[in-house]
Amino acid sequence: MKNKKIVLGISGGIAAYKSPELVRLLIKAGAEVQVVMTQAATKFVTETTMQAVSGNPVFVSQWDPRVSNGMAHIELSRNADAILIAPVSADMMAKHSLGLADDLLSTLCLARGTESGGMIVDCPLLMAPAMNLQMWNHPATKRSVERLQRDGVHLLGPASGDQACGEVGMGRMLEPVEIIESLIAFFQKKLLQGKKVLITAGPTFEPIDPVRGITNRSSGKMGFAIARAAIESGAEVHLITGPVALDTPLAHTGKIQRTDVETAEQMLNAVLAAKDYDIFFSVAAVADWKIKSPNLQKIKKNSSNGLSIEFEENADILFTIASRVKNNKPFCVGFAAETENIEEYGKTKLKQKKIPMLIANHGPSTFGSDENQLILIEANGSLKLARSDKLSLAREIIAKVSERLV
Numbered sequence: 001m002k003n004k005k006i007v008l009g010i011s012g013g014i015a016a017y018k019s020p021e022l023v024r025l026l027i028k029a030g031a032e033v034q035v036v037m038t039q040a041a042t043k044f045v046t047e048t049t050m051q052a053v054s055g056n057p058v059f060v061s062q063w064d065p066r067v068s069n070g071m072a073h074i075e076l077s078r079n080a081d082a083i084l085i086a087p088v089s090a091d092m093m094a095k096h097s098l099g100l101a102d103d104l105l106s107t108l109c110l111a112r113g114t115e116s117g118g119m120i121v122d123c124p125l126l127m128a129p130a131m132n133l134q135m136w137n138h139p140a141t142k143r144s145v146e147r148l149q150r151d152g153v154h155l156l157g158p159a160s161g162d163q164a165c166g167e168v169g170m171g172r173m174l175e176p177v178e179i180i181e182s183l184i185a186f187f188q189k190k191l192l193q194g195k196k197v198l199i200t201a202g203p204t205f206e207p208i209d210p211v212r213g214i215t216n217r218s219s220g221k222m223g224f225a226i227a228r229a230a231i232e233s234g235a236e237v238h239l240i241t242g243p244v245a246l247d248t249p250l251a252h253t254g255k256i257q258r259t260d261v262e263t264a265e266q267m268l269n270a271v272l273a274a275k276d277y278d279i280f281f282s283v284a285a286v287a288d289w290k291i292k293s294p295n296l297q298k299i300k301k302n303s304s305n306g307l308s309i310e311f312e313e314n315a316d317i318l319f320t321i322a323s324r325v326k327n328n329k330p331f332c333v334g335f336a337a338e339t340e341n342i343e344e345y346g347k348t349k350l351k352q353k354k355i356p357m358l359i360a361n362h363g364p365s366t367f368g369s370d371e372n373q374l375i376l377i378e379a380n381g382s383l384k385l386a387r388s389d390k391l392s393l394a395r396e397i398i399a400k401v402s403e404r405l406v
């Protein structure tokens, strides 16, 4: 969002109490925010508040004398990267779907245009609806939604849950953080539009008895970052994850299915059950071994003189999938966390697993961290990706993979 100019429209709804927080998060993400409110919105949150948090004068009236040429509805969007209306009321949606323009915000939406290469092109318009569930389900609102989408307006949400009126159902505005994530996703290149992506993430857990087991130090953050970056680039994602303490990325978009598993065997079965995907990112740190016969009851400390455990090898999930590839589908990407000879071991694994791409790193220095430093290995060479946050690296990996698909 760095240096992005966002016109934030606020229409009349109780969800407007979240608007100052939304502005705060937009500014924190690097955006510049120009607030435009309807008269009704000023009943829920004041212009003074919005001016204070945005650091810019707030516009409500079409006849505002502060715009030098008197044409606020034209001027305000001309250097904007997007107009976001949050909350957008049923009334504002209906109004814009019919092309009505009787106040500054609705007129601005109709006249929206932004400069690009010396020309005026449509300024993107995103709306985050907020209304009572009866209003959301009303056929008139459904017609508005249909018309708005046909006209290229992007709807963010709504979500389902408790409503201000005490009822429960569809119509809640997305949380400000979800709106920002959607907006960030909107600005990413749609490099994987229409693609289906399968991802394994996190560690696996192999039980010794009902209370103990063997696992590893993978946090799942890299796999979850790949999932987020894939959705941002237009893909649909199925994320199969071992035990992690992470929220599902971009869950509110409906573009992600999550399956939680514990053991390597469960992960293998979940992967084998998945059908018809274009790309497989095998990010999970899968246990190579499982306990041959886990105890059905807790092993007591004094039950034996020294404990010995018999192991059995787990199937290699990535190798299993890579061996079934037909016509380059799915495109398989392996990950390897090493402690030494990172590139050399990575190249060997690329060949052993018969995959076209492998991402290698130094495991211990990045486990659980938000940052990573990676080497992208392919048959004809390696590329070092500079140390960065895991989401930025995930976006770089997605970009590289998209080049290989064409």
Ligand code: CTP
Binding pocket: 200, 264, 282, 283, 284, 285, 286, 287, 288, 314, 315, 316, 317, 318, 319, 333, 334, 335, 336, 337, 349
């Ligand atoms: N992998 C897998 N199933 C396994 C083991 C590994 O799918 N049973 C996948 C991982 O998800 C990763 C890649 O294989 O994408 C490399 O994993 P890694 O553990 O580094 O490789 P191993 O083949 O297990 O080699 P080693 O443990 O000896 O380094």
